[in-house]
Amino acid sequence: MRTVEEHRAAVLALVSALPAETVELSDSLGRVLAADVVARVDLPGFDNSAMDGYAVRSADVVGATSGSPVVLDVDGDIAAGDTRSHVLRPGVAMRIMTGAPLPEGADAVVPVEDSDGGVERAALSLAAEPGRHLRRRGEDVLAGDVVLRAGSVVTPGRLALIAAANVPEVSVAARPRVAIFSSGDELVPVGHSPRHGEIVNSNGPMLAALVAGADAEVAGVGGLRDEARAVEGLVAFDRDVDLILTTGGVSMGAYDTVKEVLSATGTVEFVKVAMRPGMPQGAGVVGERQTPIITLPGNPVSSFVSFHVFVLPVLRALAGLDPEPTLVEAVAAQGWSTVEGKVEFTRVVLDAEGARPSGGQGSHMLGALADATHLAVVPADRSKIRPGDPVQLLPLVGNN
Numbered sequence: 534m535r536t537v538e539e540h541r542a543a544v545l546a547l548v549s550a551l552p553a554e555t556v557e558l559s560d561s562l563g564r565v566l567a568a569d570v571v572a573r574v575d576l577p578g579f580d581n582s583a584m585d586g587y588a589v590r591s592a593d594v595v596g597a598t599s600g601s602p603v604v605l606d607v608d609g610d611i612a613a614g615d616t617r618s619h620v621l622r623p624g625v626a627m628r629i630m631t632g633a634p635l636p637e638g639a640d641a642v643v644p645v646e647d648s649d650g651g652v653e654r655a656a657l658s659l660a661a662e663p664g665r666h667l668r669r670r671g672e673d674v675l676a677g678d679v680v681l682r683a684g685s686v687v688t689p690g691r692l693a694l695i696a697a698a699n700v701p702e703v704s705v706a707a708r709p710r711v712a713i714f715s716s717g718d719e720l721v722p723v724g725h726s727p728r729h730g731e732i733v734n735s736n737g738p739m740l741a742a743l744v745a746g747a748d749a750e751v752a753g754v755g756g757l758r759d760e761a762r763a764v765e766g767l768v769a770f771d772r773d774v775d776l777i778l779t780t781g782g783v784s785m786g787a788y789d790t791v792k793e794v795l796s797a798t799g800t801v802e803f804v805k806v807a808m809r810p811g812m813p814q815g816a817g818v819v820g821e822r823q824t825p826i827i828t829l830p831g832n833p834v835s836s837f838v839s840f841h842v843f844v845l846p847v848l849r850a851l852a853g854l855d856p857e858p859t860l861v862e863a864v865a866a867q868g869w870s871t872v873e874g875k876v877e878f879t880r881v882v883l884d885a886e887g888a889r890p891s892g893g894q895g896s897h898m899l900g901a902l903a904d905a906t907h908l909a910v911v912p913a914d915r916s917k918i919r920p921g922d923p924v925q926l927l928p929l930v931g932n933n
């Protein structure tokens with residue numbers, strides 16, 4: 534039997550990084566940056582006022598109070614967007630608006646609330662010290678600064694920073710295109726009425742959601758009958774996708790056609806991996822384009838766990854990102870038992886008290902999967918987790 538690490542290395546060996554794409558900033562939300570973002574401008578770009586009020590030389594308002602205001606002549610207005618160069622003469626003030634450039638010579642702003650609001654002459658009642666109510670050029674970001682590192686996800690706040698830094702396009706990790714096939718004669722689409730012996734296909738929608746949640750693109754979803762002819766379609770696969778995923782038909786059954794047909798190609802190998810759930814796995818390449826394929830076990834939870842353990846690293850590698858999973862350290866909020874000899878991926882909920890199993894751990898039990906936030910990675914040499922034990926958690930797609 535293979536170890537989890539051995540099989541992860543085998544699937545990673547099937548792929549190499551796709552070239553990064555350049556997208557307009559407006560299309561970058563949610564994408565992963567493939568290169569550092571460097572500011573093209575200082576932020577703020579010029580010294581400006583943080584308040585609507587009067588630009589002054591601080592020396593001219595020394596000692597000003599509401600009981601004893603300083604009265605200064607007002608030498609015009611500076612609005613936000615004023616591109617002229619103003620000079621503030623000693624002994625006078627200029628009306629200035631929030632965001633307007635500071636006139637040369639001014640070193641403070643008296644807010645309009647600390648004045649009589651005068652237009653020709655103003656009585657100022659605040660002894661504004663140098664720097665008061667000013668926003669200095671470059672105090673937030675300097676041109677040439679790396680404002681975001683490669684690997685960061687573009688969130689709305691980051692998108693705003695990139696825009697302010699005057700960077701109109703960014704380099705983002707490619708979104709691998711993935712085709713998904715659910716195999717099994719027992720499957721009917723969601724919304725149809727299954728007859729006795731049939732079940733609703735949940736793996737198809739689940740994998741499509743996992744692929745989309747992992748920053749990849751669903752290139753198509755389909756079904757495969759348990760017939761050699763259906764699976765032979767995969768052998769001749771010639772569409773432009775970066776990865777094929779299948780579920781089902783990879784175990785020891787008499788109708789496990791995916792395994793039967795693809796084994797015969799000699800380019801897809803089927804193995805047992807020392808993990809629970811997710812023991813039967815297959816991987817290789819198919820078709821003229823040598824498209825990488827990962828065949829996941831049919832049990833829904835096995836498929837879900839296998840996606841996180843093997844497919845997610847492959848999608849990250851295709852996107853040019855570090856494929857290594859980032860594990861979270863936590864403590865067990867309650868104890869549970871696992872099977873020795875296999876790495877167990879316990880579905881858990883992590884809250885303030887720690888991690889606890891999210892419910893029944895059968896590989897068919899979607900009820901308990903729905904609330905899980907993480908997979909606890911329990912090493913093969915452990916058979917018991919006790920309350921308070923440290924545990925390593927793999928965040929589920931959509932929960933980190």
Ligand SMILES: Nc1nc2c(c(=O)[nH]1)N[C@H]1C(S)=C(S)[C@@H](COP(=O)(O)OP(=O)(O)OC[C@H]3O[C@@H](n4cnc5c(N)ncnc54)[C@H](O)[C@@H]3O)O[C@H]1N2
Nearest residue numbers: 715717734735736737781782783784785812830831832835
């Ligand atoms: N004799 C043995 N039997 C089994 C073994 C074994 O080693 N020896 N391994 C078991 C393990 S572990 C797993 S996991 C499953 C994997 O089986 P397959 O990948 O061949 O999957 P199927 O037999 O096609 O289906 C298994 C189970 O999952 C349901 N299923 C399949 N596809 C879907 C879908 N798209 N949506 C929802 N549910 C699906 C299917 O109806 C079956 O109940 O094999 C064990 N058996």
Ligand code: MOO
Nearest residue numbers: 810811812835896
């Ligand atoms: O290893 Mo299977 O994936 O438990 O149901």
